[in-house]
Amino acid sequence: MPQNVPEELSRIIETLYRSESGRILATLARLLGDLEIAEEAMHEAFAAALSVWPTSGVPDNPRPWLISTARFKAIDTLRRRARFDASQDELVRYLEARGSSVEGSEEEDTIEDDRLRLIFTCCHPSLPLEARVALTLREVCRLATEEIAKAFLTTPSTLAQRIVRAKAKIRDSSIRYEVPSPQQLPERLDAVLQVIYLVFNEGYSAAAGAKVTRAELTGEAIRLGRLVSELLPEPEVLGLLSLMLLQESRRVARTSQTGELILLENQVRSLWNQEQIAEGVALLEKALKSHRFGSYTLQAAIAAVHAEAESVAMTDWRQIVALYDRLLQIQPSPVVRLNRAVAIAMRDGPEAGLAHIDAVLAHGELANYYLAHSARAEMYRRLGRTTEARSSYGKALELTQQEPERRFLQERIRQLK
């Protein structure tokens, strides 16, 4: 270990690690075809920089230096392994044969494609969703296992094994580091967006509690959405980024200082983040213009109608119901149906809303969904039918374990006269 690395040089290397390790790892994953070898080789290359650069000076272009050093380190590692694991022999020969063609391919386009390749690999549909999420946060967002475990309320050893198994699956089923073909793109992209939105929602639904770490996930999801939208500006990618920004814009307004949930109708709208709203709306317009948009864009459009309204009363509920109608055509889920019913209540009054909510509940799928019962209670409350309201709030309370939501429902029950 080098003992006396000048402070300025440590800072340079540290900054390089922060800004470049994601890109370097992605390129190495493609070159070496294995995420674990890539990661180890990258750390060894940074260690080599620490011992070599104090005398040799920082190379003019550090990234290719680190990549090529890492490649040699990887070959050393594989040679060492080959001594007790013959299956590595072939890999060593393969890597050596690819030789220095690598250094020639340092075009900016290739590097950016590498990041996209890594994202598509980590989000491969043959991996379970929770493994995809863990892998993406670790390998693309570069979070530590322990941080991810904390954010998802699980133990580091459980999460570590999830990642180990996912990597083994990538290796064993020979999932390649590549951007999918245009034919496969819709399905593969969908798997990526699903991961990003799950990360966002984990953070968003926790934002009401005191669990700051979980709330940071929304920031991570937005960063990830931004990255994908820069690399692959497909309409639904823009739609999802827009949706996340529009939801995030209400973050400060949706919880009180004591951590209580505040409903949309009671939020102080001047607290909404106008910068995020403007960015979200601009992205939305771009996505809508493409005429190739899907459910994320439509959800963003609904969020935008809210974002641009001065109050609940001034909201264009007609427009919102119409957007839900379109959303239902491509995503006929009971939750969408429920949201549409609530929008109809805002447009046509609680009586109409109640009829629609009861129709949704009659299907049975949402029988244990607390929001369905709390929406039903809300209709009864507005109609002045206190007994039914109390009973529906009570049912909702039985069905949720989340503290801020429980407190919210208890408060609603208390306010019933």
Added chain:
Amino acid sequence: MQALPTQYGGTIKYICLGYYDKGKFDGMTEDQRNAMFDLCFEYDDHLRANGHWAGGEALQPSETALTLHWKNGKVATTDGPYAETKEQLGGILVLEARDMNHAVQLIAQHPALTYGNSFEIRPAGDMSEIIKQSEQRRRKVTAR
């Protein structure tokens, strides 16, 4: 939330407890043992060279141990413990890694594993906050 390179304190210490099967080890020839040692020590050197090695010791067999405990208001000592299981703790290794998966990856390549040995990896506990509070309590006592 970014991790730092291992050399910059952006690492966590992991204690790796190495277990071995004594019966199996005793049954190895000297050449076999030497081959195993060479591979293991070479890998330890590799860990050192890359800044992952934060210490480690091999342990003598458990029959060389002495255990202290508190009994009837006095310190009592006993021999052992004598391991009842086949697997014995043979050594500890302190690893510096970026996170749990990094530690797993480094230990997964340890040649000792291929000889039927196993490793238990545990993150070091962070006692700094507890120590700080304790120091404050003790300072208060002396100030009185």
